[in-house]
Amino acid sequence: MKSPFAYQPRPRPLQLASPGAAVAYLGAIVAVAFLYSNPLVLLAAGAAAVTAGLLAGARRAVWFALKMGLALALLIVVVNALVVDRGATVVARLGEWPLLGRVDVTFEALVAGLSSGLRAAVTMVAAAVYSACVDPDRVLRVLRPLARRSALTATLVSRLVPVAAADAARLRDAGRLRGPAAAPVGKAPLARRLLAGSLDRAVDVAATLELRGYSLDAPPARNRRSRSRYDRRFYAVAAFGLIAATAARALGADDFQTYPTVEIGLGGATLALSGLVALSGLAPLRRKQNRRSPSADGTKVPLYGGKSSRRRAVVDRSGEVARV
Amino acid sequence: MSELAIRRGAAPALAVRGLTYAYPQAAQPALEDVSLEVAPGEFVLLAGRSASGKSTLLRAACGLVPHFHGGEIEGEVRVADLDAIGAGPGELAIAVGYLAQDPETQVVSTTVAAEIELPLEMRGDDPLDRARAVEEVALALGIPHLLDRTVDTLSGGELQRVALAAALVTRPKLILLDEPTSQLDPVAGDELIWLLRRLNEEWGVAVLLAEHRLERCLAAADRVLAMEAGRLSFDGAPTDFLAWARGNDPTLEPPAARLFALAGIDPLPVGVRAARQTLRGMGVAHPPNRSGRRVSDPLPQVPVLQAKGLWVELDRGDDPRDVLQGVELTINRGERVALMGRNGAGKSTLLRTAAGLHDPVVGKLSVESIALLTQNPSDYLVRERVGDELPGDEGLAALRVVGLEHKVDADPRDLSGGERQRLALAIALAGQMQGAKLPALVALDEPTRGMDHARKGELVNLIAELTANVDFVNQGATKATGAAVVVATHDVEFASEFAERVVLLGDGVVIADGPMAEILSGGWYFATEVARVLDLPGVVTPAQGAEALREERS
Numbered sequence: 001m002k003s004p005f006a007y008q009p010r011p012r013p014l015q016l017a018s019p020g021a022a023v024a025y026l027g028a029i030v031a032v033a034f035l036y037s038n039p040l041v042l043l044a045a046g047a048a049a050v051t052a053g054l055l056a057g058a059r060r061a062v063w064f065a066l067k068m069g070l071a072l073a074l075l076i077v078v079v080n081a082l083v084v085d086r087g088a089t090v091v092a093r094l095g096e097w098p099l100l101g102r103v104d105v106t107f108e109a110l111v112a113g114l115s116s117g118l119r120a121a122v123t124m125v126a127a128a129v130y131s132a133c134v135d136p137d138r139v140l141r142v143l144r145p146l147a148r149r150s151a152l153t154a155t156l157v158s159r160l161v162p163v164a165a166a167d168a169a170r171l172r173d174a175g176r177l178r179g180p181a182a183a184p185v186g187k188a189p190l191a192r193r194l195l196a197g198s199l200d201r202a203v204d205v206a207a208t209l210e211l212r213g214y215s216l217d218a219p220p221a222r223n224r225r226s227r228s229r230y231d232r233r234f235y236a237v238a239a240f241g242l243i244a245a246t247a248a249r250a251l252g253a254d255d256f257q258t259y260p261t262v263e264i265g266l267g268g269a270t271l272a273l274s275g276l277v278a279l280s281g282l283a284p285l286r287r288k289q290n291r292r293s294p295s296a297d298g299t300k301v302p303l304y305g306g307k308s309s310r311r312r313a314v315v316d317r318s319g320e321v322a323r324v
Numbered sequence: 325m326s327e328l329a330i331r332r333g334a335a336p337a338l339a340v341r342g343l344t345y346a347y348p349q350a351a352q353p354a355l356e357d358v359s360l361e362v363a364p365g366e367f368v369l370l371a372g373r374s375a376s377g378k379s380t381l382l383r384a385a386c387g388l389v390p391h392f393h394g395g396e397i398e399g400e401v402r403v404a405d406l407d408a409i410g411a412g413p414g415e416l417a418i419a420v421g422y423l424a425q426d427p428e429t430q431v432v433s434t435t436v437a438a439e440i441e442l443p444l445e446m447r448g449d450d451p452l453d454r455a456r457a458v459e460e461v462a463l464a465l466g467i468p469h470l471l472d473r474t475v476d477t478l479s480g481g482e483l484q485r486v487a488l489a490a491a492l493v494t495r496p497k498l499i500l501l502d503e504p505t506s507q508l509d510p511v512a513g514d515e516l517i518w519l520l521r522r523l524n525e526e527w528g529v530a531v532l533l534a535e536h537r538l539e540r541c542l543a544a545a546d547r548v549l550a551m552e553a554g555r556l557s558f559d560g561a562p563t564d565f566l567a568w569a570r571g572n573d574p575t576l577e578p579p580a581a582r583l584f585a586l587a588g589i590d591p592l593p594v595g596v597r598a599a600r601q602t603l604r605g606m607g608v609a610h611p612p613n614r615s616g617r618r619v620s621d622p623l624p625q626v627p628v629l630q631a632k633g634l635w636v637e638l639d640r641g642d643d644p645r646d647v648l649q650g651v652e653l654t655i656n657r658g659e660r661v662a663l664m665g666r667n668g669a670g671k672s673t674l675l676r677t678a679a680g681l682h683d684p685v686v687g688k689l690s691v692e693s694i695a696l697l698t699q700n701p702s703d704y705l706v707r708e709r710v711g712d713e714l715p716g717d718e719g720l721a722a723l724r725v726v727g728l729e730h731k732v733d734a735d736p737r738d739l740s741g742g743e744r745q746r747l748a749l750a751i752a753l754a755g756q757m758q759g760a761k762l763p764a765l766v767a768l769d770e771p772t773r774g775m776d777h778a779r780k781g782e783l784v785n786l787i788a789e790l791t792a793n794v795d796f797v798n799q800g801a802t803k804a805t806g807a808a809v810v811v812a813t814h815d816v817e818f819a820s821e822f823a824e825r826v827v828l829l830g831d832g833v834v835i836a837d838g839p840m841a842e843i844l845s846g847g848w849y850f851a852t853e854v855a856r857v858l859d860l861p862g863v864v865t866p867a868q869g870a871e872a873l874r875e876e877r878s
Contacts, residue, residue, distance in 0.1 A: 006474070008474065009435060009472050009474060135435060137435050141445070144445075155433075159431070170700060171703050173681055173698065173703075174700075174703035174704045176680075177679055177704070178752065178754070179722065179751060179752055179754035180754070180755035180756065181715075181718035181722065181754035182713060182714055182719065182751045182755065183713055183715055185706055186706075189706040192706070205432055207388055207413075210391070210392055210413040211388070211417060212414075213415075215413075216417075216447065
């Protein structure tokens with residue numbers, strides 16, 4: 001079964017955008033999450049990452065990342081509550097614990113953990129959206145002239161990770177199909193077998209790279225400027241979001257205190273920034289074409305005006321109608 | 325030599341002189357004193373048994389030997405006048421493309437377009453030149469609709485075409501192919517061979533193709549090379565090769581040639597078309613008779629597998645798909661069944677569901693007991709001693725069933741391909757044999773990939789033993805212990821040798837089910853070469869065909 005985080009090409013703005021634009025956009029959401037501790041802003045950043053992923057069609061990636069991210073957030077909340085004894089509002093006294101000593105769970109520690117957990121969850125969702133929506137080949141093509149060896153390593157890894165996952169699934173199936181009198185597979189022999197298989201695969205991939213000319217000392221190939229008509233939108237949203245976040249922080253939008261008592265700032269700047277950050281998740285929205293519906297009498301109305309119109313509809317390779 | 329001169333084909337596409345090569349730490353050389361030439365635009369078929377040196381020769385011609393594999397090499401290999409031993413595979417890529425058996429191992433990018441473009445990018449070609457070359461090779465191979473897809477969503481046939489496109493995108497003068505059809509269904513396999521022929525004729529690409537299923541490609545070849553134990557044992561025209569194979573290695577003889585030889589007809593045909601022309605010239609013609617009559621006796625009715633309205637849905641990560649759609653099937657004890665159909669028809673899914681690896685979404689599947697051997701026998705081998713894989717008396721009993729009881733102390737990695745396969749089968753069988761009784765159903769998924777004819781013969785014998793009423797534990801006592809054997813396969817010739825019944829799946833539905841001779845003589849793609857030559861209901865093997873021809877002539 002294909003990983004939910006595997007890249008899936010779709011004719012959506014985020015997939016069509018150049019890697020730089022996509023990284024800038026998703027990176028800005030993560031940057032906001034690291035600039036702020038206020039849970040409201042973090043929730044807004046999370047909503048932006050989730051909305052962006054859903055609009056890009058990466059529903060499974062978002063869902064899996066949310067599950068993993070929220071599980072991690074919960075773990076952080078629990079650990080923080082157990083190991084931090086600061087805070088004025090004790091919600092539970094758990095007595096003496098080995099290694100931890102006296103454990104008093106405070107409301108403030110829970111909220112502080114929630115803030116860190118939300119940050120981790122936002123980062124995971126954004127990373128999942130990146131993984132599912134940004135073409136790794138295009139990223140490697142950008143990296144290759146800059147760092148050839150690193151790009152080679154990344155190529156091998158990006159190919160071998162899904163192949164190793166498929167090998168592991170096959171080996172698990174073969175383990176289930178062994179007769180009851182055959183020796184049980186055991187984790188160590190299975191791991192050894194998987195490693196040996198991965199090495200064989202790596203040799204095959206390396207041979208293919210040799211045949212494709214990876215070892216040639218040819219000058220780095222020039223690349224097409226892989227821009228899309230959506231790049232400006234993503235760069236603009238990223239820049240605007242970062243500038244707004246920095247400015248709002250200077251204006252006190254990150255008004256959030258956990259100890260000794262919780263104080264969450266909900267001032268105008270915080271609310272405005274949260275709204276703005278949440279709205280940034282709409283950047284991958286694809287505008288519907290301004291098609292005119294057939295007239296009431298059923299006659300077809302030409303796109304973009306009649307014969308006299310100087311605009312005409314063309315279909316680009318991704319199948320989208322663009323105006324020229 | 326300049327690139328322009330290479331492109332004009334001024335030199336032989338491949339020239340090998342006195343080539344001897346041994347892999348690192350190998351006791352015997354893989355190639356011994358091999359000399360040959362392939363002219364520009366020639367289509368050459370490389371025949372030979374497994375381990376005869378075919379793959380090594382191809383690897384030497386593309387520079388992987390010795391540059392990638394190491395070892396000791398003597399002699400000369402020139403590809404379009406480039407010194408293949410001096411130059412590396414990357415430098416040779418301008419003149420030679422290479423396509424290996426398993427397309428999975430030949431893709432390194434995520435999307436099809438990036439995969440095809442990679443060799444040009446490595447050469448430093450201009451972006452516009454790259455875009456045009458990708459577009460042209462995609463059009464030539466009929467895959468422009470795949471360009472924006474990711475490689476993990478492609479079928480085996482599609483992936484093989486993408487790998488071929490990546491090998492051809494630099495417009496090499498020579499393309500080397502190592503059993504490229506072994507994992508393809510008959511439709512995709514035939515398409516690939518004729519695609520190669522078209523490229524050969526229209527682009528002038530010289531082709532050196534190693535294949536076991538000679539019936540598939542002999543008619544397309546200009547010349548045949550045969551290898552035996554690392555040496556070139558034959559070099560000549562396809563018609564001469566048939567005569568040579570008859571006298572020297574009958575396992576290399578295609579079914580149509582065997583049919584003619586058994587019937588005493590000359591000349592031996594290189595393919596279906598030549599065979600039909602010869603028969604027409606002799607005045608032997610058969611009116612098409614598609615009465616659909618059953619040609620064998622009804623089979624005993626002791627069901628070991630019953631599928632009723634079986635629907636199985638698989639989700640490979642994109643969209644869930646109903647791979648099996650209401651399958652109705654009963655398999656009886658002692659039957660030998662070939663489960664056939666194109667790639668993705670649902671053959672493996674049916675066997676895996678029977679073995680409990682998938683659950684039906686609708687319908688019912690009941691199996692008495694099953695041992696399933698999947699497509700990669702190596703997946704079953706995780707230990708370094710055969711006896712450690714199969715300990716105890718029950719393990720030994722399983723080894724005895726497959727004839728490996730004398731290999732208890734061997735390392736599975738030292739076994740031959742056929743022995744590894746039998747060991748994997750023993751692992752699946754172990755403990756499922758209640759006393760002398762085999763599991764009710766033994767299922768093999770594509771067991772003949774990359775096998776030569778001799779090894780297929782061994783497998784046919786093993787299947788016959790599994791279905792026979794033999795007590796393996798007590799060695800010889802006859803009891804009603806035979807298993808039903810179901811083999812998912814694309815290999816129609818193999819199916820005609822072992823099966824008594826063929827079930828044909830199409831898009832998750834059983835579209836034909838009946839006696840082997842009836843099914844394999846009633847179509848075009850899923851028909852043996854003899855059936856395609858004679859077009860007689862129920863006549864599928866060379867022996868049956870020869871008998872029919874003798875009757876017709878008398």
